[in-house]
Amino acid sequence: MPKRREFIKKAILTGIAAEFGSSISGWSDLLAHTFHDDYGSIPDIDRSDFWAVVRNEFLVNEQLTYLNTSTVGRSPKRVIESIVESTYELEEVVKTGHKKTTLIRNNVAKFFNADPKEIAFTVNATAGMNLVAFGLDLKKDDEIILTKHEHVGGAMPWTSVANKTGAKISTIDLDPTGKTNFDRIASAISDKTKVVVFSHVTCTNGMVLPAKEIAARCKELGVYCCIDGAQAAGMIPVDVSDIDPDFYIMCGHKWMLGPKGTGILYIADRNLNKLETNHVGAYSDSKYDQNANLLELKDEASRYEFGTRNTPLLCGLNTAIDFIEEIGIDRIHSRGVELASFLRAKLIDIEGMEILTPSEGPYSASILTFRIKNRSYQEIQKSLFRKFKIRVRGIYENELDAIRVSCACYNNEEQLTYLAASLNSICSD
Ligand SMILES: Cc1ncc(COP(=O)(O)O)c(C=O)c1O
Numbered sequence: 001m002p003k004r005r006e007f008i009k010k011a012i013l014t015g016i017a018a019e020f021g022s023s024i025s026g027w028s029d030l031l032a033h034t035f036h037d038d039y040g041s042i043p044d045i046d047r048s049d050f051w052a053v054v055r056n057e058f059l060v061n062e063q064l065t066y067l068n069t070s071t072v073g074r075s076p077k078r079v080i081e082s083i084v085e086s087t088y089e090l091e092e093v094v095k096t097g098h099k100k101t102t103l104i105r106n107n108v109a110k111f112f113n114a115d116p117k118e119i120a121f122t123v124n125a126t127a128g129m130n131l132v133a134f135g136l137d138l139k140k141d142d143e144i145i146l147t148k149h150e151h152v153g154g155a156m157p158w159t160s161v162a163n164k165t166g167a168k169i170s171t172i173d174l175d176p177t178g179k180t181n182f183d184r185i186a187s188a189i190s191d192k193t194k195v196v197v198f199s200h201v202t203c204t205n206g207m208v209l210p211a212k213e214i215a216a217r218c219k220e221l222g223v224y225c226c227i228d229g230a231q232a233a234g235m236i237p238v239d240v241s242d243i244d245p246d247f248y249i250m251c252g253h254k255w256m257l258g259p260k261g262t263g264i265l266y267i268a269d270r271n272l273n274k275l276e277t278n279h280v281g282a283y284s285d286s287k288y289d290q291n292a293n294l295l296e297l298k299d300e301a302s303r304y305e306f307g308t309r310n311t312p313l314l315c316g317l318n319t320a321i322d323f324i325e326e327i328g329i330d331r332i333h334s335r336g337v338e339l340a341s342f343l344r345a346k347l348i349d350i351e352g353m354e355i356l357t358p359s360e361g362p363y364s365a366s367i368l369t370f371r372i373k374n375r376s377y378q379e380i381q382k383s384l385f386r387k388f389k390i391r392v393r394g395i396y397e398n399e400l401d402a403i404r405v406s407c408a409c410y411n412n413e414e415q416l417t418y419l420a421a422s423l424n425s426i427c428s429d
Contacts, residue, residue: 058410065390065415069406073257082319086312097311104318111321113239114266117300122263125230126153128249131304132226133157135275140166143192148173148398149202154228178363182210186217195224200232204397205356206367215245235366237329240266258320259313267301281306332409336366339407343368346420356402371402388422
């Protein structure tokens with residue numbers, strides 16, 4: 001709570017208050033409402049003021065309607081500043097800043113409710129997935145379960161491992177309503193299955209999967225559960241101790257609003273020495289003597305990190321986590337849901353519109369994916385950008401031929417109304 005106060009205070013100090021002076025009755029009012037524990041009870045007027053303050057924390061380019069956080073998120077100005085400041089700080093004394101990683105790891109672990117020793121820093125989500133796929137020592141005919149909704153970065157490492165080892169991939173389709181995905185995945189597990197890989201939130205239609213239930217079933221059956229959380233981290237609350245998967249993979253540059261080139265890999269305590277290390281070096285060891293051919297790796301996930309890294313990027317990630325915490329991840333989640341529902345209502349009447357994101361609460365969050373009859377995703381994506389400067393992502397995965405819209409905390413109703421009007425215009429051409 002005190003952190004949230006600091007955030008609003010900072011906003012006031014930077015002069016943002018002046019911009020909203022006419023729409024709220026005063027800052028003390030705003031503070032009283034925005035710090036109410038029950039988000040749902042905040043009156044609408046205060047809600048939009050609150051999100052306008054949040055939006056102002058970002059570099060906003062009014063010429064561009066950016067609705068593609070699922071690919072890369074915008075970073076708040078303070079994240080960019082943190083990268084620059086820590087770069088200056090370290091360059092002045094010409095240091096790597098490695099010691100800072102301990103504090104940052106603690107903060108990351110707290111945010112996801114993990115033990116710091118379960119957290120490894122990677123450069124992106126794909127790197128985390130490769131680490132798991134190549135570390136699991138899969139053998140010929142071992143079965144890997146994947147879904148048809150995985151991102152190339154989540155699936156390709158497994159294809160590569162399967163091709164090298166003779167392990168077999170079994171790909172299952174998901175239920176577009178979201179309702180039977182637990183059954184679909186659980187019933188696909190056989191006595192040959194070694195690992196189940198799925199996205200917590202799919203990059204295709206933004207469907208939320210019952211991660212905790214699937215992880216529990218995997219544990220019960222003695223199968224590894226590897227969750228791709230690239231779209232979930234920063235969009236919905238993620239508590240890895242509660243979900244309890246074997247591996248949970250994330251990146252810092254989407255909904256986490258952190259720097260590009262940051263990734264987080266959670267490895268459950270019980271698996272810390274189950275993944276083979278294909279790369280080692282300075283910082284991955286607890287004991288090393290070249291002459292004695294002695295190498296003992298750290299008994300923690302940081303054994304998968306090695307050599308000099310770009311510490312300022314981790315400082316930026318740390319600032320991004322503080323920023324999300326100041327607003328509150330529950331509040332960011334609710335806002336994403338609110339914006340996606342707002343957009344759904346605007347799109348539903350467009351002729352030929354088919355919305356591919358489940359409409360029911362637990363199965364969707366801040367992404368809305370749709371397609372329009374007789375219009376390819378390429379045509380819509382191109383027209384939206386060329387004519388209206390709206391950036392969304394085309395979805396070709398699983399042959400969906402659709403458009404994905406991401407509703408982040410810096411987006412607003414005005415942008416979504418503009419998107420709906422632009423789509424109407426494209427459809428009437
Ligand atoms: C579900 C999912 N997994 C993995 C990735 C790859 O992420 P990165 O670029 O951090 O490797 C993405 C990127 O969009 C994604 O959506």
